[in-house]
Amino acid sequence: MQTLTPTHIKQQRELLKQQELDNFAQADINLFISHRTLFCDELLCQLWQHFQLDQSELTLVAVGGYGRQEMFPLSDLDFLILTAQPNSPQLEQKITDFIQFLWDCGFDVGASVRTLAECDKNGRSDITIATNLLESRYLCGKRETFEKLTALLQRADFWPRETFFNAKLAEKNQRYQRYNNTSYNLEPDIKYSPGGLRDLHLIYWIALRHSNAMTLQEILQSGFIYPEEYEALKLNQQFLFKVRFALHLVLKRYDNRLLFDRQIKVAELLGYHGKGNVGVEQMMKRFFQALQSISSLSDILAKHYREHFLLAQTAVQMPSVWLDTNFIIQNNAICLVDENCFIQQPETILDLFYHLTAQQQAEIHSSTLRQLQIALSQLGQPLSKIPLAREKFLRLFSQPNAIVRAIVPMHKYGVLTAYIPQWQDIEGLMQFDLFHVYTVDEHTIRVLLTLESFLQSETEHNYPICHQVFSTVADRTLLYISALFHDIAKGRGGEHADLGAVDMRQFAQQHGFDGREVTTMAWLVKQHLLMSTVAQRRDIYDPEVVMAFAAEVQNKVRLDLLLCLTVADICATNQTLWNSWKRTLFTSLYQSTLKQFEWGMDQLLDNQKIIEEHREQALAMVQNPNLEQINTLWQRCSDDYFLRHTAKELVWHIELLENIVSQPLVKISNRFSDGGTPVFIYCQDQANLFYKVVATIGAKKLSIHNAKISTSIDNYAMDTFIVSELNGDLLKFDRRRDLEKSLMMALNSDKLPTLSIPINPRLRHFQVKTDVRFLEMKKAEYTEMELFALDKAGLLAEVSQVFSELKLNIINAKITTVGAKAEDFFMLTNAQNKALNEMERNQLAQRLLARLG
Template structure:
C-alpha cells in the first residue's frame, strides 16, 4: 500500500473548510472500511489514519498561520502519539510553547480548534508551556504517560526537544515511581471490571486482559529501558520470542475487534455490548446461523484476553523484581521439587514440569497445604506455560495425576487459591478435555454474567467461600446442610460437571451426567458415589425450577419433588449445589426471596421424606392448627371472637392452608376494621418471605390481576408471587410478593404512593391503565418466542397449570392478565421468574365456575397469548 500518495489524495485541494474537510474525512473513512473488509492488516490501517490526521491537522495549522510562530509545536499524545488511531479513536493533541501565549495567538489557536470540532473530529486538546506540562505531569500519572509517548506533528523541533529532555526519568517520574503508579492504576481499573476477563459485555481496552494491559507493559518498558516496541523487550530478557509473538497475535486480534466495532457503531466506544456483537461478528466474517458467529468470536476473545492477562501478570512480576528489586532472598524448601520464594511458590530446577507433568498438580497441592502462598513465581509460571503447551494428552490419562487431582478435590483448601490458579493458567483445561471445550464459551443472554468456565469456577469458589469462618452469616442453611454431607468431594465433582456439556447441542444436563459418571469411575469412586454425582448433574436445575416456578404450597408439588429426590442425602447435596449455582450465575441474582423459596421447599420436602411419601400430610389438621394460632394472635390484640368466626365463615379452606397464622391474623384484623365499600390495600410492616407482601381485599372484579400488575409495573416494581383467592361472599383476598428491581423489599417511603395508586385503580375499573415503557436497547437484541405449556393434570385438579416463556418486556404481566380476562379465566396463583431477557412464569387458572380449561379453552388461550406477546410494534 503506497500510503503517503493514497492519503494525500483525500485531502482538500482548496484549503481546509468545514464542507471540504468533512467530505475528505468521509471519503477517507469509507476507504478505511473498504481496506479493512478486503483484509488489509489492521496495524497498517491504524497507522494510515494517524498519518491522514497528521496531514489534515498540518493543513489547518498552516492555514491559520500557526507555522509562523517559531516556538510553537503541535504534538500528538496518547494513542495518537503512538501513531495508532482506530476509525473513531480520540485525537489527543498538545499545543506546546515555551512561554505564555499572547492573547491574539490564543484566539487564533481557539479558531483552529473550533474548525477541528466543526469537522466533527473527536479532539482532546491542551495548550501548555513546557513548564506547565512538567508541573501537571508530576501531579497526574495519566498526563505523565501521555507526555512520555508524545510525538511531534509539526512546528518547533527545539520546543519539542526541550519537552523530551525535561521528561527523562532522572528528572520526571523516575522508573520505580512510574512502575508503582501504573501497577496501582491497573489494579484499580481491574477492580472496576470485577477483576475478571470473563464479563459478557467487555470493554476491549479497559477489561482485564484488554488492550490497556498490553499498553501498561509497553509504558513500563519504555520508561525503564527506552523500549519503544514490544519486540525490544525481547532484547532485555523479559520476553521470549514466542511470548512476543503471542502478545503480538493477541494485540492484532483485539485491534481487529476494535476496528470492526468502531465501523459498526460509527463512534468511539470500546464496549462490546450485546446489541453490537452480531454486527461485529458479521464484519469479521464469522460463519454460522443464529448466535453461532457471536459465540465463535467471543470465545476467541476470552481465550485471547486470558493469554494477555497471564503474560501481563508474569511480566509485571519480573518488572517488580528488576525495577523495584523485590526479588526475595528468603526461601523456604517445601520438598525436593518446590520452594517458597517470599510468598510465591517456585521450582528448584529448570524444566521440572517438562520432565514430570504430574508435578504440575503436585504444585497446587503444595499451594493448598501452605496458606501463606499467594501466587506463582514468574520463572515457575513460565515453566508451567511451556510444559502445558507441549502436552499431547490430557493429564487425567496418567494414574498418578488422577490421584493428585482427587487429593486436591478432597483437600479442605483445594477450592481456594489452587482452583483459581488452575483455572487462570489453563491447568484445568490441560487436565480435563471437556473443560477445554467450555473455556471462553459465552452465553448470549442477560441472565449469565460470565462464560461457562468462569461460572463453574465461581460455583466451586462459592462452595469453599460459604464455609469460611468469616462468612458465617452469608448462607447459614448451606453451612448447616453441608456439615451433614458424608463426602463433600461429591458436591465439588457435581459442580465441576454441571455445565460441562454446554454449547454442544442437546440436553447439557444429560450429556454432562454421562461424562460425570465416566469421570467418577475413572477416578476410583464406587458405583453409588458415581451415580450420585451423575444424578446431581442431571438434576442440577430441579430444585431451582421447582422452588421458583411451581406452587410449593401445593402438597402434590412437594410430594412430586420428594419422589424425584428420593432421600434426604440427595436433598442435601442438591440444595447445596443449587444455592452455590444461583450465586455464581451473576452478582445480582441471589436475593432473600429466592433464599426463602429454597428454604421452604427444602424443609417441606425434608418433612415429607421423614413422614414417608405414603403418608401425606393431614390438610384438615393443618388448617385447624393455622386457625388456632391465628386466633391466639388476634385474642392478644383484643379482637372479638364472634366477629372473627363470622368473617372466617366466608373464607374457603384453601385460604387457611396457604397462609401462615401471622398472615391470617394480620388480614383478619384489618378487614374487621375496614369499610367494605372501599378497597383494602395493605403492605406488610416487615419483609415477608424475602419480599414485601401486598394484600388486597375488595369486591371481585374481572380485571383485578391485570390492573394490579399494570400499576406495579408502572411504579417500577416486580411481582414474584401471587395467591389469588375469592371468599364465599364475593370478595377477593389477593396476596402478592413484590420486590424492587434490585431484589430488595419495597422502600418504605414509596408505600403511601403505591397504596394510593392501587386504590384509585381498583375504584375505577374502567380507568385506562398506564402504558408500559418501550423495550430496552439490550432486550431488542434477543428473540424469545412465546411458548405455552399446559402441565399434565395429576389427580383431580380443579385448576389448569400452565408455564409461559416469553421475552421480558415492560408491562408483560399486565398484558398476560388482560388476555386471561379476555378469555374469561380466573387466576388462582402465579409464580413470576425472570431469567435475563426472558420470563418463565407459572399460572394456575380455571374457568369462572371453577373447572379446569377444556381443550378448546387451551387452544384459544395459547393463540391469544402468542398474538399479544409477540407484537411487531415492540421490536
C-alpha cells in the same frame, strides 16, 4: 488535503471510513491503523502551516494513543503544543483557531498547551499526564524543544521506576474491580476490561519507563519478554485491534463497549456468520480467549518486572524453604528447583497448586508461571490421563480455601483446560441473553467460589440454610467436582444437563469414585436445574409436587447437595437474582421435602395438619384475640387460604379486617414480609380485578413474584401479591403509600388502566419463542400452566386480559424472569371453578400465542 475547510476534511474522513468498510474483510489491521495515524499527522502538519504556527517557536507533539500511533476511527486526537515560554495573545489566538478548526472537522480533540516547566510540574503530580508525556511523538515545529522534553522525561527522578510501576499497578487493580475482576463479562469493554488493551498498554508502559522500548518488537529485543510471549501478545493484540476498529466503524460516537446489539454488527464485519447467534458466539469466544491470554501474560510480566528489576535491588534475601524435591519458597514466592520439572513430570503441575493452598500467603514466582505456560503448550495429552495427576487433583479439594487458592488460579493460567479436555469447549463461551452475566467457564468458577463461601460466617445472613448444610456435608469434593461439570456440555446442542451427566460419570469413574458416589455426581449434574424449576415454577404447597420432588431426590444427602448447588448456581449467574423472596421459596421447599422424608414416601404430606398449624400459630400471635370475630372471618375462607399464607400473614389480615369500615381495602407493609413486600387487597370480587392490579403494579416499575388469589365463600377477594423493586429490594415507605393510592383508584374505577408498554431497546436483539405448556392433566380442581415468552413490559397484564376474556380464574401465579425470557406459572380454573377441559386449554393456548406472538 489541498483544500483546508472543515467540510472538505469531513468528506475526506467519510471517504476514508467507506474505504475501510469496503475492504475490512481482507484488511491488514496494522495498515488501517497506520493509514489513520498518517492521515492525522499530515492534516495536523498542514494546519500547523495554514495557521502560521510554523513561524513560531512552538512544537506539536502527539501524545497518548495518538503518540503510540494507535488511531482508530473514533479515537481522540490527543496532542501537546509545547512552548519554551508563555505565549503572546496573538499566538494564543492562532492556537485557539487551530484547535477550533479540528473540532469543526468533527475530531474529538484532547489538546494541552504547556511549557517545559509545566510539563515537568504537571507530569510529576499526575500519573496520567506523565504516561501521556512518556508516549510523546514529534510531529512538527521546533525539534530542539521536543528533545529537551525527552531528556526531561528520561531523568531518573521523573517518576522513578518503582514509583511509576506501583502507580500503574494501582490503576490496573482499580480497573479490575470495576469489572468484578474478570475478563468474562458478557458485554465487555475492549479497552478497560481485564485483559483488554489497557493491559497491553501496561506492558508497554513498564517497558517504556524501563528501557524506552515503545513497540512489542522493541520489548522483545530488550529481552523483557520471551519469543513465545511475544507471539501470543502480538496475535491477541491484532485481534483486539480488529474488533475495536470494527466497533468504531459501526458507531457514531466514541465507545469501546461491546454491547449485545453491537456484537451482532461487529461479528458480521469480521466475517463471523452462522445460524442464529452462532457468529456472535464464535467471535466472542475468540475475544474472551484473547482477553484471558493478555490478562495472564500481563500479570506474569508485571510479577517478573517486580521480582527481577525492583525487589532484586532492595529486598533482603530470605533463606529458601524446601516444600518438596521440586519446589522451594523464596521471599514468599513458590519457585521451581529445576525449570524443566513441569515438562519432564507434568503431574507436578498439580503440586504447585497444592503448595499454594498449603502456603496461604505465598504467591507463584513469575519464573514458575513462565515455565508453566511453556509446559502447558507442550503437553501431549490431558493431565487427567496421568494416574498420579488424578490423585493430586483430588487432593486439592480437601485443602483449605481450595477454590480460591487452587481452582481459580488453575483456571486463570490454563491448567483446568489442560486437565479437563471438555473445559476448552466452554472457555470463553458466551451466552447471548440478558440473564447470564458471565461466560460459561467464568460462571462455573463463580459457582465454586459461592459454594466455598458458604463455609464463612459472613454468608449466614443471606444463605442461612446453605451455610448450615454445607458446613455439615461429609465430602464436599463430590459437590465441587459436580459443580465443575454442571454446565460443561453447554454449546454442544442438545440438553446440556444430560450430556454433562455422561461426562461427569466418565470423569468420576476415571478418578476412582465408588458406584454410589459416581451415581450421585452424575445425578447432580443431570438434575442441577430441578430444584430451581420446582421452587420457582411449581405449586410447592401441593403435596403431590413435594412427593414427586422428594421421590426424585431420594434422600437428605442428595437434597443437601442439590440445595447448595442450586443456590450457588443462581448467585453465580447474575448478582441481582438472589433475594429474600427466593430464599423463602427454597427454604420452604427444602423443609417440606425433609418433612416428606420423615413422613415416609408411602403417603402424601397431610396439608390439613399444616393448615391447623398455621391457624394455631396465628392465634397464638394475636394479642387479645376476639375468637368469635376471628372464627367468623375464617369460616368464610377456604383451606387453600390457610395453606398458602404464613401465620404472620394470617395475623396481619385479622388486624386489618376485624374493624374494617369500608372496602376496597389495600394495605402494603414490610412488617409481615417473608421474602418480598406483600400487597394485600380485600374487596368484593369484580371483573378484571387481576388485570387492574398487575397493570397498576407494572406501571410503577415493580417486579411481581407471586400472587396468592383467595376468594371467600361470600365472593370477597382476599388477594396477596408479593412484589419488590426491580433490583429485589423491599418497597420503602413512600413507594408503598404511592402504590396503595394507585391501586385504590384502579379498584374504584369502572375504567381499566391504560396498558403502557414502553419498548426496551435491549430486547429487540433477542428472540424468545412464546410457548404454552399444561402440566398434570389429571387434576380436577385446577389447571397448571407454564408460559414462556419475551419478558416485555406489560406482559403479565396482557396475559391477564386473555384470562378475563375467557372468563378464567387465577388461583395462584409465580412470576420468574430469566434475562429476556419470562417463565411464568399459573393455576387456573374455568367459570365453573373446575380444571380446564381440552377445548378450553386449546383455546387459551391459541389466544396467548396470537396475543404475544
